[in-house]
Amino acid sequence: MDVQGIGATAARYARAARYTVTSGTYRDTAKRIRRRASSTTAAYGLARDLSVPHETPVAKIPISVRPLTDADVPRILDEHAEVDDAERWERHTRVRLLERGIGTPYVAVDPDDDPCYVQWLFGSGENDAIRDFFHGIFPELRADEALLEGAFTPTRHQGRRIMSAGMSMIAEKAADLGARRVLTFVGVDNIASLKGCERAGFLPAIHRCETRRFGRLRVDFRTMGADEVEQARVLKP
Template sequence: MQDNSSAGTTLTRYARFARTTLESGTFIPTMRSVGKRALSTSHSYGLKRDLVAPHETPVAKIPISVRAMRDDDVEHILDIHAEVDTAERWERQTRGRLLDQGIGSPYVAVNSDDEPCYVQWLFSADDNDDVQSFFHGIFPVLGPDEALLEGAFTPVRHQGKRIMSAGMSMIAEKATDLGARYVVTFVGTDNIASLKGCERAGFLPYVDRLEKRLAGRRRMEFQEMDAARVEETRVLKP
């Protein structure tokens, strides 16, 4: 039985989410997302990078560096009241929910003016309980030498500059500070642009993930790839 304090926390979280959805004008994309939870099947690739393996960091079209996200970065990259279209506002809102949870370590790639152009969260094995709870089991449990990258977001006005692959590559290397050798991430099989960016950042496919939802129930299937399957699924051919 759920205690009153837990139930109250859950209700408060849902009330805050509903208010934010209405204020941001993202009701339609939010309802589409909720609808997918009732009946859907999605296929993603898990990609992994070995931080010990040789890798040349991709170069963005503008000079960038990465650092831990600060409170004053939020208004520049995740403000849901900014003059952006509904699709981007929804992307900002979903990252805002992750930020509100206070889990993981958010990093930003910044330009020469220290303006954040890209954000992504890094999680270590110490974050396993939080990751499993927040993401409802869509990621494998991390081993002691593994880390997870999730929540990547590039505002539309910064897209087309290859910031993602460069920023992701540099953020992944922060995982060594957490004692990790391997970093994993997951991308939908139809998101070719992100798959290309991940490969440029040193990530190669290693597992198939199939997510099935029926009447609100989710079933996850993870299948390790053999060498032939890895080469078949790569979007940047050697």
């Protein structure tokens, strides 16, 4: 019996329960509990080859990217801000990732240096940490691969195409990690995010299926064929 693993799981659920009570996000928590009990979900793993020239898309406001600082956290990830329950939960999950201290969080900032988008970049040297934190929902990164995860745009900054521009620029930071290929994963039904990823230079490459039954998770990855890739694209060439 993996006592340490059971203890870590129990601590994680206890923290989630405490946050649910203090934040009032009961509906979102209940939804996630039902999904963990029994569900099947599909996602595309999108890939960008950094050796292929790509023109960074232009957001509706001028932005630049830089590493997240301590001063940025309350400005973009305040868990007690006056936002709806769904966004409050999204902020909470990013704070958990930030507290774990893995990956490098980058922010896109406007001309006033106000952070309006955040996303984490992981290199292959963090495979063990990625597997532990995300429970195996991402494939093992090769030495020349990196992963983008945890993308978040506060509601007040949405609709400005900040995601695609910011993501495009953050992806290029992966070259500093020795990566040539960058991966990111998006649910097959999340059309808005799929469009943003394609504008950022990412194309479908992997099909992921997550099956949860009675708390047990099985994850299957399958490389997509050329015809399937074209069918999955939401921005047709």
